[in-house]
Amino acid sequence: MAAPVFARLSPLAIIALLLAGLGLGVTLLKAVRDQVPLLPELTTSVWTVEARIGFEGTGGSSKVEFLLPPPVSMTRAIDEHFVSRGYGLSILEADGRPRKATWTLRRTPRSQQGLYYQVKVVDDEVATLASVPPFPPVPDYQEPLGSAIQSVLSRARAQSADVFSFTEQTLLILADGDDENVKVIRNQDGRPSWEHRVAEILAGARIPTRIAYGLPLDRPQVDARLIPWLEVHNGESWQGYDAATGTPGYPPGFFIWRYDSPDLLSARGVRNVQLGFSTTQTRVPQMDVTELTGAAFRTQPLGLDLTRLPVSVQNLYQVALMLPLGALVVAFMRVVVGVPTFGTFMPILIALAFRETQLAWGLALFLTLVLVGLSLRLMLTQLRLLLVPRLAAILVVVVCLMLAITVLSDRLGLEQGLSIALFPMVILTMTIERMSIVWDERGFGATFKETLGSLVVAICGYFVMKEPHLSHLMFYFPELLLVVLAVTLMLGAYSGYRLTELVRFSALARAR
DSSP states (O other): OOOOTTTOHHHHHHHHHHHHHHHHHHHHHHHHSSOOOTTTTOEEEEEEEEEEEEEESSSSSSEEEEEEOOOHHTTTTEEEEEEEEEOEEEEEETTSSSSSEEEESSSSOEEEEEEEEEEEEEEEEOOOOOOOOOOOOOOOOOTHHHHHHHHHHHHHHHTTHHHHHHHHHHHHHHTTTOOOHHHHHTTTTOSHHHHHHHHHHTTTTTEEEEEEEEEEOOOOOOEEEOOEEEEOOOOOOOEOOOOOTOSSSOSSSSSEEEEEEOOOOOEEEEEEEEEEEEEEEEEEHHHHHHHHTTTTTTTTTSSSOOGGSSSSHHHHHHHHTHHHHHHHHHHHIIIOOOOOSSSHHHHHHHHHHHHHHHHHHHHHHHHHHHHHHHHHHHHHTTTTHHHHHHHHHHHHHHHHHHHHHHHHHHHHHHHGHHHGGOOHHHHHHHHHHHHHHHHHHHHHHHHHHHHHHHHHHHHHHHHHHHOHHHHHEEEEEHHHHHHHHHOOOOOOOOOOHHHHHHHHHHHHHHHO
């Protein structure tokens, strides 16, 4: 029985598994926790929330102040901007105070005016302010309201086990319109909203509450209003509740604008002030959202964020990170398939040049340079030059050929020919020298075979290095280099038959 290929290399296999596990683990962590997309074409929902402030000018100076969403809600935002139409604009972001936009104008036209604020919000989990509130004092209820509230609280206390279950039972009892105590509570006037009335009831049990005003992001809306939502604290965290039904949670995509009061505007020098909100949904590339929110790469120092580098450096690494994949292709084609090539790095660099010249033009330019250079190299053989001067002469010839092709392409208006300067001159020089040596030692057949093999490997490397999905993965998940390294190490331990050898020895196998 044939021995396994990697039987004697278990330490190397362990190292390769550790490298691959580390690279894949960090990659999955980014993809799952930080939502860095594994595919460049993935999109995500982004909601545009617009607040419109309409009013009539009076001809004099005017000042409009508008409270902006709190910082905790802006963690979901990827962009915001203002439309002022000639008004002066200032943004106040003092510590401990709500964010506020102030529009001012010395002479306001006597016509309908409009100011706009837009914020783009990621369709994500609801972000709430994580503050620790004090226990509220017990309100001084008037009778018969006090007796009705105490009866409801006593009944809810007997049917609950903690703060959240107590809240749910209280809201369920209050939703029963046939209960006499609930009728007494609901017939009381003078409260701004049912949510505030429920908060006052829960204060009788000294349960901290607050009212969050926001917009549900579940459907496009026009001229909408902020809706109130009840939040209850159990000593550790806040939980939202539908005060009408007692259902825990929040409306879909609930974007909180302010706590405890719906008043967002104050205006001077204007009249008939109106405030309305509109929402709409769009689909944008998920990678753009990840970069704008800064949510990606929070796994540092394990997670690498190349997008924070200068743009010129980013462009460099977008190419450099594909070179290991090209080297992996060369290793696989030579070790497993058995394709002969001129050197190890020549096919990689030629494939890299093909990425810029495009494949057809790259092949034509490469073959032209090599054939002409090889002809001149065979002519230099008659001069019996030393090795180093001969290589220098070939390099000069290669540069002259590239210059000639560039000038000719410019005269003919062929832009593709101008990209010949992307070919690595030194590698071409060494390739021509190596081809001439193989020609002298083993003849035209061996030279043609290795040239064809080099082009086949370069073409395979071109398609791998040109693949946009692989480019995306290698740039945004550079930890995958560890996986490439692991595969390369395992290829280095391969001792089995090459695929070309199976074809080569097929006659021997049939005779056996």
